[in-house]
Amino acid sequence: xxxxxxxxSSSTLGTQRSTSMSSLGSVQSSQSRxxxxxxxxxxxxxxxxxxxxxxxxxxxxxxLDTGTITxxxxxxxxxxxxxxxxxxxxxxxxxxxxxxxxELIQTEQDYLRDLVIIRNLFRQPLVDQKVLSEQMITKIFSxxxxxxxxxxxxxxxxxxxxxxxxxxxxxxxxxDMLKHRRFQAYxxxxxxxxxxxxxxxxxxxxxxxxAAAMRAAEQHVEEARGFxxxxxxxxxxxxxxxxxxxxxxxxxxxxEDAHQERSQLSLSISLxxxxxxxxxxxxxxxxxxxxxxxxxxxxxxxxxxxxxxxELLASDTRLVLDELGTLIGDAGRxxxxxxxxxxxxxxxxxxxxxxxxxxxxxxxxxxxxxxxREASLRAxxxxxxxxRSLLAVExxxxxxxxxxxxxxxSKARFGLDAPRDRVQDDERFVLRIDFQLRSxxxxxxxxxxxxxxxxxDDLIAQRQMAAVREGASLAARPATLDLxxxxxxxxxxxxxxxxxxxxxxxxxxxxxxxxEGEPAGRASxxxxxxxxxxxxDWEIEFTDEAETDAWDMYTMxxxxxxxxxxxxxxxxxxxxxxxxxxxxxxxxxARAGLRMGDAILSVNGQACEDMDHSQVIQLxxxxxx
Amino acid sequence: xxxxxxxxxxxxxxxAGKSSLVxxxxxxxMSREYAGTVGVEFHSKTVFLPDGPVRLQLWDTAGxxxxxxxxxxxxxxxxxxxxxFDLTDRASFDEVTxxxxxxxxxxxxxxxxxxxxxxxxxxxxxxRQVSHQEAAAKSIELGYDYMEVSATxxxxxxxxxxxxxxxxxxxxxxxxxxxxxxxxxxxxxxxxSGPKRRS
Numbered sequence: 001x002x003x004x005x006x007x008x009s010s011s012t013l014g015t016q017r018s019t020s021m022s023s024l025g026s027v028q029s030s031q032s033r034x035x036x037x038x039x040x041x042x043x044x045x046x047x048x049x050x051x052x053x054x055x056x057x058x059x060x061x062x063x064l065d066t067g068t069i070t071x072x073x074x075x076x077x078x079x080x081x082x083x084x085x086x087x088x089x090x091x092x093x094x095x096x097x098x099x100x101x102x103e104l105i106q107t108e109q110d111y112l113r114d115l116v117i118i119r120n121l122f123r124q125p126l127v128d129q130k131v132l133s134e135q136m137i138t139k140i141f142s143x144x145x146x147x148x149x150x151x152x153x154x155x156x157x158x159x160x161x162x163x164x165x166x167x168x169x170x171x172x173x174x175x176d177m178l179k180h181r182r183f184q185a186y187x188x189x190x191x192x193x194x195x196x197x198x199x200x201x202x203x204x205x206x207x208x209x210x211a212a213a214m215r216a217a218e219q220h221v222e223e224a225r226g227f228x229x230x231x232x233x234x235x236x237x238x239x240x241x242x243x244x245x246x247x248x249x250x251x252x253x254x255x256e257d258a259h260q261e262r263s264q265l266s267l268s269i270s271l272x273x274x275x276x277x278x279x280x281x282x283x284x285x286x287x288x289x290x291x292x293x294x295x296x297x298x299x300x301x302x303x304x305x306x307x308x309x310x311e312l313l314a315s316d317t318r319l320v321l322d323e324l325g326t327l328i329g330d331a332g333r334x335x336x337x338x339x340x341x342x343x344x345x346x347x348x349x350x351x352x353x354x355x356x357x358x359x360x361x362x363x364x365x366x367x368x369x370x371x372x373r374e375a376s377l378r379a380x381x382x383x384x385x386x387x388r389s390l391l392a393v394e395x396x397x398x399x400x401x402x403x404x405x406x407x408x409x410s411k412a413r414f415g416l417d418a419p420r421d422r423v424q425d426d427e428r429f430v431l432r433i434d435f436q437l438r439s440x441x442x443x444x445x446x447x448x449x450x451x452x453x454x455x456x457d458d459l460i461a462q463r464q465m466a467a468v469r470e471g472a473s474l475a476a477r478p479a480t481l482d483l484x485x486x487x488x489x490x491x492x493x494x495x496x497x498x499x500x501x502x503x504x505x506x507x508x509x510x511x512x513x514x515x516e517g518e519p520a521g522r523a524s525x526x527x528x529x530x531x532x533x534x535x536x537d538w539e540i541e542f543t544d545e546a547e548t549d550a551w552d553m554y555t556m557x558x559x560x561x562x563x564x565x566x567x568x569x570x571x572x573x574x575x576x577x578x579x580x581x582x583x584x585x586x587x588x589x590a591r592a593g594l595r596m597g598d599a600i601l602s603v604n605g606q607a608c609e610d611m612d613h614s615q616v617i618q619l620x621x622x623x624x625x
Numbered sequence: 626x627x628x629x630x631x632x633x634x635x636x637x638x639x640x641a642g643k644s645s646l647v648x649x650x651x652x653x654x655m656s657r658e659y660a661g662t663v664g665v666e667f668h669s670k671t672v673f674l675p676d677g678p679v680r681l682q683l684w685d686t687a688g689x690x691x692x693x694x695x696x697x698x699x700x701x702x703x704x705x706x707x708x709x710f711d712l713t714d715r716a717s718f719d720e721v722t723x724x725x726x727x728x729x730x731x732x733x734x735x736x737x738x739x740x741x742x743x744x745x746x747x748x749x750x751x752x753r754q755v756s757h758q759e760a761a762a763k764s765i766e767l768g769y770d771y772m773e774v775s776a777t778x779x780x781x782x783x784x785x786x787x788x789x790x791x792x793x794x795x796x797x798x799x800x801x802x803x804x805x806x807x808x809x810x811x812x813x814x815x816x817x818s819g820p821k822r823r824s
Contacts, residue, residue, distance in 0.1 A: 190695070193698065194698055197698065197701070225669050226630055226669050226680050226682060227667070227669070227682060230702065231667065231682070234667075234698060234699070235667075237695055237698070238667070238689075241689050241692065241695070245687070276691075276692055277692070279692075279695075280692040280693070280694045280695055281694070283694040283695060284693065284694030287694055287697075324726045324730065436719075436722055436723070437719060437720060437722070437723045439720075440723060
């Protein structure tokens with residue numbers, strides 16, 4: 001069985017109880033050394049350290065009492081902590097609520113303990129024995145000390161609210177922490193975790209001293225429980241994502257009349273969710289930029305010949321999305337591909353070879369955002385409860401624009417050309433990708449359009465800069481509105497023949513808010529008036545044998561409106577999502593093929609499916625000059 | 626002390642019952658009190674196989690489903706994966722393919738035998754939306770094994786974990802979904818069950 005070795009240095013878990021002053025000193029010194037962004041104020045560190053010391057001490061006590069430390073989390077039940085008389089008075093709902101709160105506090109304690117273990121068992125020996133440089137240690141452990149301070153503080157506050165085993169107002173604690181952005185330290189820690197784990201694995205293979213130190217740490221079976229450092233480093237992220245579900249449970253058991261607690265809990269939950277999304281976005285950005293570097297190296301070493309691809313690899317583009325799908329070629333042929341969306345272009349790779357895909361149905365492996373005309377998503381139910389979620393990207397040939405040899409960045413074809421003319425058939429291509437799962441495809445489409453709009457803005461800005469340099473003047477860009485809409489009617493794909501307008505209107509919604517007339521007909525009216533016959537440019541043929549039995553659930557597509565003399569010509573209705581209530585004949589909205597009953601999912605790249613009516617109106621107003 | 630280790634990662638749609646499954650395995654039905662609502666972050670438990678103990682490291686990804694950038698970190702060093710879906714929820718079954726792609730992408734080099742598809746909530750027979758045949762067929766197509774479990778009964782819970790460990794330790798004893806009926810022992814009629822019989 002495991003035996004604890006007494007050490008003379010004050011760095012291990014064991015000695016901190018007897019020398020709490022010195023350990024306090026050592027923690028603070030390590031904090032200044034290892035927290036790169038030292039945003040933790042002294043005030044909050046002080047009680048935190050007391051808790052951390054307490055945990056170190058309790059680890060020591062357990063060992064003295066039993067000779068071992070129980071590796072299982074505290075398995076006492078909540079009932080044993082409450083007086084029987086008190087317990088008898090509580091309602092079932094309150095008992096459930098208190099149980100979840102108890103779990104929250106217990107797991108918080110376990111988590112803190114794990115953080116202390118990372119610090120004392122894994123990091124401290126590396127520092128003491130000078131195995132790695134300080135810089136390397138920071139690369140691995142990031143701002144661990146900040147996490148410790150934050151969570152010790154949280155634990156402290158929760159405990160402070162516990163009276164006779166009962167805790168009130170948990171929401172207030174979290175809301176206060178969130179309002180003061182106390183969890184901010186997690187952004188850095190979680191973003192760093194991927195690279196850190198890679199580094200640890202690399203060092204374990206290549207650095208003898210480090211490998212030995214890790215083995216020594218893992219020898220402490222009772223603390224490490226057989227887990228290695230990379231496992232422990234994931235702890236931070238795991239804990240952060242658990243707060244949401246825990247608070248949701250607490251809210252579930254909170255009585256209806258506890259208004260303040262309920263509102264504080266709900267607000268905390270939504271703030272935590274937003275924060276988790278932020279962390280996720282950061283982490284995925286870091287991950288994607290690493291992946292893009294790897295991909296670039298792989299593609300270059302494979303000797304890709306395509307000029308456009310080489311140009312893309314040499315540019316400063318960033319990877320935004322990396323998704324797996326099935327490419328649908330001609331005559332129902334299909335094969336697995338990997339779709340990469342970068343800030344400059346779409347790139348289709350064969351999933352087997354990881355090289356640019358080529359074959360029937362793939363005319364182009366690289367599609368710059370400038371030539372993308374239309375992106376739509378059609379979700380259909382197939383026979384036997386199967387689904388298909390087909391993303392269709394309609395584009396003009398990138399090759400023709402390349403014949404004169406301009407670079408990617410100078411083409412900028414999508415700037416001022418709206419409303420888009422119908423492209424001639426021989427110049428129009430459609431890339432069709434099946435994502436099978438609706439949720440994936442629904443994520444890809446808005447992201448694609450968002451990136452495209454961003455690219456457009458960048459190119460227009462570049463162009464204007466160039467024009468200014470040359471002393472020329474460039475007409476201002478007309479006010480445009482890029483919408484992603486969802487139609488539940490199949491007829492909406494046929495074309496905007498107003499006599500056959502679909503009539504899927506939501507019932508019982510609030511009165512509509514008139515958009516037209518608000519902007520008093522400025523800007524770019526000529527663009528609209530001179531527009532050719534109103535043929536929809538989004539009409540994409542979906543022909544495929546497998547398609548014949550398909551039943552469309554809905555379609556999603558992007559629509560670009562250019563502000564006309566009388567506004568956009570549509571009225572909106574409802575919320576979450578906002579629907580189009582009516583479309584003026586011969587207005588920009590009608591020409592773009594909008595119909596009554598279409599749901600607006602995003603405005604200018606900003607998702608608005610969950611927004612209130614007024615928020616959506618606000619978004620649209622922002623697009624006006 | 627078990628020096629053989631096996632890192633098992635549980636993935637699947639929200640509400641598929643990943644946490645309940647892990648907790649049913651860790652604590653058993655005897656001590657449901659200890660099982661929390663949200664579940665452990667990671668935990669270890671020793672399983673005793675005929676040729677000695679194996680330390681199981683269990684990673685529950687509950688609460689992470691919506692944060693796509695954060696799940697792959699788990700899969701990177703996984704030695705076995707439990708892919709759970711809810712038999713009473715069609716949509717969760719449809720996501721199995723997507724998770725299979727994630728596994729292929731991030732758990733590079735993981736043998737398909739080390740992935741076990743679990744149809745959870747087999748006790749709710751009257752609300753079932755995915756048939757045993759269909760789920761087994763899908764699993765075969767993906768190259769994975771398939772089992773139906775119920776975390777609340779609990780049915781098959783220990784068995785699925787043991788099966789996975791056996792795959793890691795001795796890759797021979799593969800459970801073929803096609804001949805599952807042969808594996809039903811007389812004393813446990815609903816192990817690796819098809820639709821559960823109601824008495």
